[in-house]
Amino acid sequence: MKIVIIGGEMTAYYLARAMLSKGYEVVLINKDSELCEEFSKTLNATVILGDGSRKEVLEDAELSTNDVVVILTPRDQVNLLISQLAMKVFGVKRVVSLVSDPGNIELFKRLGVSTVLNLTTMIVNTVEALLFPDEFSNIIPLEKGIEFLQVVVDERSPVVGKRLRDIQLPNESVVAAIVRGGVLVVPRGDTEILSGDRLYVIVNSKIKEEVETLLVGR
Numbered sequence: 001m002k003i004v005i006i007g008g009e010m011t012a013y014y015l016a017r018a019m020l021s022k023g024y025e026v027v028l029i030n031k032d033s034e035l036c037e038e039f040s041k042t043l044n045a046t047v048i049l050g051d052g053s054r055k056e057v058l059e060d061a062e063l064s065t066n067d068v069v070v071i072l073t074p075r076d077q078v079n080l081l082i083s084q085l086a087m088k089v090f091g092v093k094r095v096v097s098l099v100s101d102p103g104n105i106e107l108f109k110r111l112g113v114s115t116v117l118n119l120t121t122m123i124v125n126t127v128e129a130l131l132f133p134d135e136f137s138n139i140i141p142l143e144k145g146i147e148f149l150q151v152v153v154d155e156r157s158p159v160v161g162k163r164l165r166d167i168q169l170p171n172e173s174v175v176a177a178i179v180r181g182g183v184l185v186v187p188r189g190d191t192e193i194l195s196g197d198r199l200y201v202i203v204n205s206k207i208k209e210e211v212e213t214l215l216v217g218r
Contacts, residue, residue, distance in 0.1 A: 001066040002027055006052035006082055008072030008098075009035060010165060010189040011174060015070065016045050018171040027061045038165075038189075053081050055089060063090035071097040076104045083113050119176070148176075149201040149208050151215050153193055158217045165189035172204035173211045 002025035005012045009032075016026045016039070026045040029052040030036050036049045050057035052073070063069070069086045071079045079097045086092040096115040099105055108116045153160060159167050164175060164187055178185040179198040185191065193199075203211050 065091040
């Protein structure tokens, strides 16, 4: 069994790193040649440069029924196409897909996608936390063992001035959103962390204090 991750930028990187640390075989498929080069240099994974919505590219990944396919492109139509190719052509039974439009969640589920991830809902919750801070705590529970950590970076933080890809976050954590001056910034590998940034991090409950210390220095 292997984990096949299609699309995505630093989310794909962090997910691959976490899965590799647990001993899984990982395959990354991405259309971005620079990202593929970076993945190849920093991860002990198979990296395929190509369009994951094309059958021949999925064939290169040697998909099998026991694999887990994780689809992270920003376009719902593309993600749906890849999911159907993986399930109907290659017989993959476990597919996890990012869905940008909450209105498409039920469609993905009806067509057999095992798990649907919707970042829009997560961001809505984040915005509500900003609008109604008294109704939210700094730690917003998600599923059991997973938490949503909110930290404010100041000028003394060890991560100020660093690009996100250069911050050595633990495997079971990922920066999901950044709010800068009241504006949402979608985190990418080359995003520089600035003083005053509010970071929203999905984190394993067991390491939340470690992550908070890494980001704010206390």
